[in-house]
Amino acid sequence: MKKSFLILMLTVIVSAASCSFTTNKVENDPNKDKLLIDLISYVLGKGHYDAKQIDDDFSQEVFSDYIDALDPLKRYFYKSDIEEFKEYEKLIDDEIRNKEITFFNITYSRLQQRMAQARILHKEILETPFNFEKNESINTDYDNLSYVKNKEEMKNRWRLQLKFNALSSYYDKIEEQIDSITENSNYNRKTSIVLEEEARDITKTSLKEYFEFADDLERKDWFSIYINSIVEEFDPHTYYFAPQDKDRFDIQMSGKLEGIGARLQKKNDNVKIIEIISGGPAWRGNEVEVGDLIMKVKQEKEEEPVSIVGMRLDDAVSLIKGPKGTKVSLTIKKVDGTIEVIEIVRDVVELEETYAKSSIVKKNDKTFGVVNLPKFYFNMQDYNQRNAAKDVKQEIIRLKEQDMDGLVIDLRDNGGGSLQTVVDIAGLFIEKGPIVQVRTKGESPEVLSDKDRNILWDGPLVILVNELSASASEILAAAMQDYKRAIIIGSKQTYGKGTVQNVMDLNRWMRSNDFGDLGALKLTTQKFYRVNGGSTQLEGVKSDVVVPDRYSYIDIGEKDQENPLPWDKIAAAEYELWNGYIDFEQTINNSKERMSKNDQLKLIEENAKWVREKRDVNNYSLNYTNYKANIELNEKQAERFKGINDYKNSLTFQSLPYENELMEKDTILAEKRKRWHKSLSKDVYVEEAISVLEDLKINNIRRSKNPLTIIKN
Known part of the structure; x- marks a missing residue:
């Protein structure tokens, strides 16, 4: 895949060098906007998978x-x-x-x-x-x-x-x-x-x-x-990033930024601190707090501070953030009205909520594990840095140390990310084989495979998805479904994004640039396909056990977007079904039967239908009496759905030992885990996933062939 894309890029760059994007052209045309239109339209025509x-x-x-x-x-x-x-x-x-x-x-x-x-x-x-x-x-x-x-x-x-x-x-x-x-x-x-x-x-x-x-x-x-x-x-996922938007995208994909570790908001003319990121420099220094206003910013080697009152938020953020190890002095108006100058040494800040997290689940005398993966993150400059695959692997190792009997991978609301991390994660659960097929326009599909014969986890596996599980999430779920390695529980189908994007730095296309940073273009360059040959584009992944959720009657998938690429199919790759289960199909049928009788799910489905009805209402009275009557009617109708939040499953959740040690010093992390465990205790989908893990019978002869697996007596 990388080779074919590199050939495409070299071809386009060589062509561009002989076209309009030269030093003389830029000097003769001082209008940056015209240059951007010219450059982007050229890149789209040459590089898009299905150029219009x-x-x-x-x-x-x-x-x-x-x-x-x-x-x-x-x-x-x-x-x-x-x-x-x-x-x-x-x-x-x-x-x-x-x-x-x-x-x-x-x-x-x-x-x-x-x-x-x-x-x-x-x-x-x-x-x-x-x-x-x-x-x-x-x-x-x-x-x-x-x-x-x-x-x-x-x-x-x-x-x-x-x-x-x-x-x-x-x-x-x-x-x-x-x-x-x-x-x-x-x-x-x-x-x-x-x-x-x-x-x-x-x-x-x-x-x-x-x-x-x-x-x-x-x-x-x-x-x-x-x-x-x-x-x-061209399609819903091709997008132009202005320079600062590109910075935000990089942060989202890597889960890291370099700065003081605080989230800021423009309030009137002031820049207000609205969150202190756990573990970051501002959190460690313990001198700033939520609600403080940043009035001035002074860099390490500058004599005078710069007032940011009235400044654009993006410009203020650019002054405050900076490379690891550099110092910044902030003139802060504290919540109590006092003024302080606080010096902070910038550092790499990891956005903890971006990363994989896990929980031990206790049911009766058995121990299970849940790994929640918000996205398939990676460092765009260096894949060997922290990424989703490394973290998921580490969490599974830690859960195995707790004698885990079964594993749930929660991909709900996971919008995707790095393709390579998917291949690496899928390889943790199978001996070897193809994970996904990727096709560049006009070329034969390339098969991305797991080539490591070792299996980290060969026990029962369930994957949770919903309508917002997209892209890389769909590849992992599809691969595990095609191999019959995992049972997929969730929505009727996932999001349906079966395309691959590459982010192109537009500045690299210029021999010379007098206009500053031109930003980047996220461009759809490929489509991916399941190992069975079918595309996830538009159709997504259809769950083995379909359960209703709050999105069931809302149009939010790829098929509901403007200009999506079409669905198609290619030849299947060669792969062998997983033979580690004894009663795979029967377990699915048992789950379907349980779910069809589940009163909580019936209530959730009724609520989803009701929400859809309310979303379709476009006319509202501006008479107070009528307005109040409508609200009271809605509240009365909503009364029957209160039981959704009152639901409590029979499971017990606890953090892993290493996190317990961290939480002794980190109260913010402790609070986040407390809220997550409370949410899991009300989660009917996790409850069913654990029931499915209980039902899955393992072929112990198959398991004994795996050198990384320890058979428990």
Whole structure:
């Protein structure tokens, strides 16, 4: 796979060198945006697995998606604006070829104008009290809402939206007052006029923060939206990363960052600390706390600190983070109002919630293990650094030391990640053989195999999935299903993402670059297939035991996205079924029978249907009496679903010994594990997974052939 992709890249780079991306071309064209359009369209045409024809039809799709991205609630643009824009509806393809961005310039300029008008408009509206006794309603089906024709209609659209927001706060205020009066008979009751004004003030604050966020967006941010409206027409997973977006992507994939170890949020003009990351420099120093405001930042070798009050959050973060071992001085306004200067030595910060974690599960006299894997993480610069495969292997070794009788791998909500980590993890459970087939356009499929004959775990295995288990998760689940190595429990099908993306640094395509960092393009370059030859694209992995969950009736899979690549099939790879079980099919049937009688699952399915019904409601009354009646009706209907959260399974969960030692010093980790174990104790799916592990009978003759397995008496 790597070889074929390298050949493609070399071919494209050589071609690019003879095309427009040369030093002279860049110097003669100072417009970075035009360069980006030119470069990205070229890379898409040469490198995408199923490159689309950039023609009038393509142009129309880009036009529609881009306008919708700029104004999804249709509260900025007028009908006349859209009619003016439509002159370019079939010209975007021509502009791409001609390296022009006239359409973007016009829409960007008009949006800034309309947003400035909206700032004035919403303030005018919020100066007047809302009449919550008037019978009127709001339609939130924005896709089918028409654009307004004039300022009067625009003002009314904003008025309805702001009234809807204020009505929600007004209702909460009244309910809070009722509770206060119930608790304290001497409570000073507020009039409806005062409560309405307070609710309107909350809406004012909310809109103020919204427009402050919008003010932080620069032209380049809006241009990224335009570029992505173009690239996402190729498929849902092709995406342009502006420089700072690429940094975030790298952090997500590796689970690591270099900085002080705190999550920040823009609040008014201030940068606020909203979380201290366990184990990071800020946590170790114990001098900053959640709620502190960072006022100034001073680098190690600079004399004067830089004020970040009013600065864009991204720019402030860029100043605060930095390489491991460097020092940064922060002027902090503490929660109590005092000002302190705190020096922090930056370090590598590991985002613990990104990584695999495990729990010992006790049921009767048996011990089981659960490994939760949030994503298939890896270091994009060095695969040999910490990655999902290494961590999962280590967790299984630790669980085996506790005499584990069976193992659950929880891939629910796991959106994927590194392909290589999947192969490495799958190899922990089979002797050897193919794990996944990968095909580059125009080439024969390449089979990625586990070649290590050792098996780390040859006992009972269950994999949990849901509709949000995607990509790499689907490869692992599919491989274990095809080998009949594991029983898959979960949704009717997984997400259905059967494509492979590579992230290309756009700067590497330039001989010379006077424009700074150009960002990166995540590009769909390949498709992967199960060892049985079928693609997971669109169809996903169908569970052996199908159980309902909260997503069962919501359209969230690949098939529900725009522009997905089609499903197809190739020849199967050569592989041998796992022969370590005696009663595989009977165990599946037993589980299906149990699940069909499970009252908790019936309740979950009813709730999923009800949630879908509520999601389809688009019309809401702005009359307080009707609004309150609707809420009370919903609460009454929801009463029957309270049992979902009250459910308690019969399992006991505990951390591994090494984590218990860590938690003696790390109270944050201790709290996180406490919450996770509480969640597991209410989890009907984990409960059934353990029951399946109990049912699976192992062929001990098969197990005795594995030199890494110790047979218990």
